Amino acid sequence: MLRALRLVWLLMRRMAVRLWLLFFIGVAMHGGLRTWHWTYLAGMAALAGCYVSGASLNDIDDEAIDRINLPDATDRPLVSGEATRSEMAALAAISAAVALVAAAAFGPAGVGLIAIGLVIGVTYSTAPLRLARRTFAAPAILAAGYVLLSYGLGAVAAGRGFGRGDVAAAALFLVYVGRINLKDFRDRAGDAAYGRRPALLRFGRSATCVASAVLLLMGDGLLVWAIHPAVVIIVLVQLYVVAVAITLLRLFEAANGRSEQAAIALGARMGDGLLLLILADLVMAGLGASDGETALLGLAIAGGSALTFVSGLNEQPELVVEDLYKAAVLDHSRDPRNNHPLPNASFSSSRSNPYCGDQVTVHVRIEDGALEEVAFEGQGCSISQASASMMTEAVDGLMVADAARLAERFSRVMSGEMEPGEAHIGALVALGGVAKHPARVKCAVLPWDVLRSTFTDAGSPSADPVLNTDPR
Numbered sequence: 303m304l305r306a307l308r309l310v311w312l313l314m315r316r317m318a319v320r321l322w323l324l325f326f327i328g329v330a331m332h333g334g335l336r337t338w339h340w341t342y343l344a345g346m347a348a349l350a351g352c353y354v355s356g357a358s359l360n361d362i363d364d365e366a367i368d369r370i371n372l373p374d375a376t377d378r379p380l381v382s383g384e385a386t387r388s389e390m391a392a393l394a395a396i397s398a399a400v401a402l403v404a405a406a407a408f409g410p411a412g413v414g415l416i417a418i419g420l421v422i423g424v425t426y427s428t429a430p431l432r433l434a435r436r437t438f439a440a441p442a443i444l445a446a447g448y449v450l451l452s453y454g455l456g457a458v459a460a461g462r463g464f465g466r467g468d469v470a471a472a473a474l475f476l477v478y479v480g481r482i483n484l485k486d487f488r489d490r491a492g493d494a495a496y497g498r499r500p501a502l503l504r505f506g507r508s509a510t511c512v513a514s515a516v517l518l519l520m521g522d523g524l525l526v527w528a529i530h531p532a533v534v535i536i537v538l539v540q541l542y543v544v545a546v547a548i549t550l551l552r553l554f555e556a557a558n559g560r561s562e563q564a565a566i567a568l569g570a571r572m573g574d575g576l577l578l579l580i581l582a583d584l585v586m587a588g589l590g591a592s593d594g595e596t597a598l599l600g601l602a603i604a605g606g607s608a609l610t611f612v613s614g615l616n617e618q619p620e621l622v623v624e625d626l627y628k629a630a631v632l633d634h635s636r637d638p639r640n641n642h643p644l645p646n647a648s649f650s651s652s653r654s655n656p657y658c659g660d661q662v663t664v665h666v667r668i669e670d671g672a673l674e675e676v677a678f679e680g681q682g683c684s685i686s687q688a689s690a691s692m693m694t695e696a697v698d699g700l701m702v703a704d705a706a707r708l709a710e711r712f713s714r715v716m717s718g719e720m721e722p723g724e725a726h727i728g729a730l731v732a733l734g735g736v737a738k739h740p741a742r743v744k745c746a747v748l749p750w751d752v753l754r755s756t757f758t759d760a761g762s763p764s765a766d767p768v769l770n771t772d773p774r
């Protein structure tokens with residue numbers, strides 16, 4: 303039970319608060335926030351359930367891609383090994399049921415909206431439609447699910463008809479399409495490995511940033527027109543737009559994945575601040591506050607965002623092993639080296655890692671104690687296959703005893719006993735990042751274990767890694 307709650311929390315943390323803000327903006331736009339209704343809690347539960355359901359299905363669909371894009375993600379239970387695929391499927395079903403029950407508080411309209419949200423969640427991540435894999439449909443349908451549904455449920459909860467003000471939902475929708483468009487920056491390594499063609503990979507970096515900027519400006523204009531807030535609030539909204547535009551420029555100029563992610567995260571935080579500002583403005587207007595009072599609250603919120611913005615801009619994200627690691631895994635899993643049978647092999651050995659479903663067969667041709675040729679065959683996760691590919695390159699031409707020593711040092715790095723930098727493992731250092739993810743260590747070490755068992759078969763006493771640890 304506790305673990306299930308933790309899973310729900312891990313998934314919700316990604317998005318639920320934003321959905322709630324959008325929900326309350328919908329409520330406030332329809333005059334519903336003058337007083338608190340307990341049914342609003344049902345609305346929050348319905349949206350959270352709907353989101354968790356869709357996110358669970360998407361995690362299942364994206365497992366392989368996430369393993370490349372987010373190898374150290376603590377909020378991807380399948381990547382971190384915290385949950386199995388069937389548990390995630392059960393979570394999707396249960397949270398969908400919770401969402402529908404909660405939505406019943408708002409009658410057929412509420413149930414209908416949440417049902418649409420659940421259908422989006424299913425069609426986004428599962429065959430035959432799998433909208434997540436479509437260049438233009440993916441951001442639009444996701445933004446619709448986030449913004450229009452949350453806002454719409456808020457409107458239904460407040461119980462009033464739609465009007466001009468609801469153009470605000472369209473405005474926020476445009477901004478979110480622009481935001482989701484940027485998700486590709488984080489995901490492109492995995493997307494490329496699995497043949498996805500999001501806008502970033504199709505049209506390039508500048509076109510993607512420009513598209514998001516245009517959507518932002520369109521959304522800005524529509525939003526101001528729809529809610530026509532006090533002048534101070536209009537000015538503050540423009541400051542947020544400028545801040546987001548600056549993060550887009552940073553993204554465009556970013557030199558590495560870390561800087562890209564820092565820019566996107568900062569832009570997202572500014573977007574959250576903007577939502578909060580709009581909600582505050584609507585609530586104050588609903589309460590009949592004066593422009594001065596609204597301005598005071600708006601300035602307080604914007605001040606908080608300004609501090610975040612300044613410290614975010616000054617943060618210098620460093621290039622770390624992680625980027626090296628992603629690049630290596632991507633490169634080798636896309637284009638595995640020495641991945642073929644070896645008819646004249648001296649020894650072959652196979653092993654599998656039931657935990658992850660990896661399977662690796664290693665063939666070696668040994669002549670005069672040296673590895674004349676090494677090849678592998680196998681299937682499984684990208685880390686196991688990339689590690690096998692890198693291994694064949696690393697041990698090619700080595701004496702068996704030296705290869706065994708290398709295998710030993712590599713395992714020590716993986717188990718955290720040795721720092722990657724001091725282990726003299728050459729290009730394998732790129733896999734050093736795996737050591738931080740205990741669940742993935744078995745995947746990376748598997749090919750090396752198989753290699754060592756071919757040495758055992760070869761009966762070479764010098765192959766015993768215990769007798770041949772590196773002299774220090």
Ligand code: ZN
Pocket residue numbers: 655658659660682683684685686744745
């Ligand atoms: Zn694996």
